[in-house]
Amino acid sequence: MVCFTKFREKTEQVGRWKIYETRYFRGQSKNQKCGVKRLCFSIICILLEVIFIITIVTRLNEYAEIINLFTRILSGILVLGLYASNKTSSMKMPWVILILIFPIMGVGLYLLIGLNGGTHKMRERYAEIDSKLLPMLPDSQECLSRIKETIPKAGNIASYIQRNSQYPIYQNTDIVYFDEAVKGLEAQLKDLEKAQKFIFMEYHAIEDAEAWHKIQDVLEERVKAGVEVRVFYDDMGSIGFINTDFVKKMEAIGIHCRVFNPFMPGLNLFLNNRDHRKITVIDGKVGFTGGYNLANEYFNYTHPYGQWKDTGIRLEGDAVQSLTVTFLEMWNAVSAKDANDPDFSKYLFHYDYAAQQTGFVQPYADSPMDNEQVGEEVYISMINKAEKYCWFMTPYLIITDEMTHALCLAAKRGVDVRIITPGIPDKKFIYNITRSFYHGLVKHGVRVYEWTPGFCHAKNECGR
Structure with missing residues (x-):
């Protein structure tokens, strides 16, 4: 007699958390809209596939095998190239399956969407700006050596980030x-009022509503x-929040x-x-970052999805330089039509500051225009190095096979792995x-919690 293991999920409500756990027993086994041009191209690909199949069946029966063999060879060459590419299996396999089953449609969609990691000109602009900005960040070899001595596992991750994103580690x-989030907004407003040189x-x-208006009032006064x-x-991200004349309004007040x-539907391949x-x-002295945007719902001024949960941090000291570089990179590289900063040195400078805290800080940025998934690799490294616990909070749990394997393996090692997700969705x-x-x-063994009062938009990770 063959026995199979069946898994059954049990949901338990505890306070504001909905907890998901697993019980084992023996028994029987049982939006994003595309541009007009892209949409048209996708429809054409599908229609070509349908026409091809109909034509093969109705008119080209005697040549069916030759034609089918030819298209399979072409798609096979693309699949081999895709298989050899430096991408994760979760990124490659859906394309491989689509191309092998529907060659014409699959190849067409892959050329349109799958290869779209950014245009050549866009890559060149970012590379040019990065070549000027990133070398201006401080040399952190001494700080990197200290964290490797005091916290070897964290030092190893810090070394990876510095090597692959070029962002240093600080004390x-x-x-x-x-x-x-509202606490972050209140602190942000106070610091904005003290600005003397620049605000990014x-x-x-x-x-363009209440929360932003509070900020705008301060910005106007500082201007x-x-x-x-x-x-x-x-x-x-701001569609539905602001009108198209927002830029003109801001420029009008300085x-x-x-x-x-x-x-731009039909025109933008990026x-x-x-x-x-x-x-x-x-x-360049104080920085804020975190999960919250500058819209009313993030601060619970409005409640479209129940109570909104978000978090943030305030940095003061040397590490703010990395946030400054991150902003300047995007500001200068986003469009070839805009005038770039001729001199970055007036925004990147050292000033005397004596921090009370002694911990290590490493803000960094990632980009889809290279083949290194820095953000995911950092999370996987944290999970793999965790010995006691590894906790995550995320609004959208859409993870690769590699991340899933790391989380499950950590739980099977005895690590306390927990994930918090929203109880009320913003996108069903x-x-x-x-x-x-x-x-x-x-x-x-991974424990999943849902934050039942509303939508949890925070993005936090910690491990030990």
Whole structure:
């Protein structure tokens, strides 16, 4: 008699958390819209595949084998190239399957979407700016040596980040953690009022409403005091939040404003790449970052998805230089039509600051325009090195096979692995995808919690 192991998920409500766990028993086994041009191209690919199949069946029966063999050879060559590429299996296999089953449609869609990591000119602009900016960051070999001596595992990850993203590790930096976004906003407003030289703000989403108006009032006052103010936002992220004349409004009051990758249906092959950063830099001395954007719902001024949970941090000291570089990179590289900064030195400088905290800080940025998945590799490294616990908080749990394997293996090693996700979704389709990962994780001992009061947008990771 053959016995199979079956997994059953149990859901338990404990306070504001919905906990997912697994019980074992023996028994029987049982949105994003595309541009017009892309949409048309995709439809054409599908129609060509249908026409090809119909033609083979109705008119070209005697040549069917030859034609089919020819298309399979072409698709096979592409599949071999794709298989040999430096991508994860979760990125390659869907394309391989699609191309092998529907060669014409698969090849067409892959050439349109799969290869779109950024245009050649876009890559050149970023490379040019990075070649000027990144060398201006301080040499941190001494600091890197100290963390390797005191915390070898963290030092190993810090070395990887510095080698692959070129962002150094710092000490001499004080950090304040905000467990609610509104606390971060209040602290941000106070620091903005003290700005003397420049203010840089880069956000995925800005809403021309109450929260932003509080910030704008301070920015206008600082502009009148002679402070240089720049605001940078993602066009797709801010759709529905601001009108198309927002840039003109900001420029009219002295706030320099740029847009990342404007949404232009049918014209923009870089459409899927978005700026998801949330950064404020004040005089190169104080920086803010975290999960929250500058829209009312993030601060619970409005409640479209129940209570909104978000977090942030304030940095003061040497590490703010990396946030400054991150902003300047995007500001200068986003468009060839904009005038670039002729001199970065006035924004990147050393000043005397004596931090009270002695910990290590390493802000860094990642890009889709290279073959190194720095962010994912850092998380996997944290999971693999964890001995006691590894906790994650994320609004969208859509992970690769490599990440899934690392989480499950850590749990099987006895590490306390927990993941917090939203209880109320902001996008139901993504929420369903998130939940589809629960079973594969919890059956190996990963504990998944849903924050039931509303939408949890925080992005936090910690391990030991």
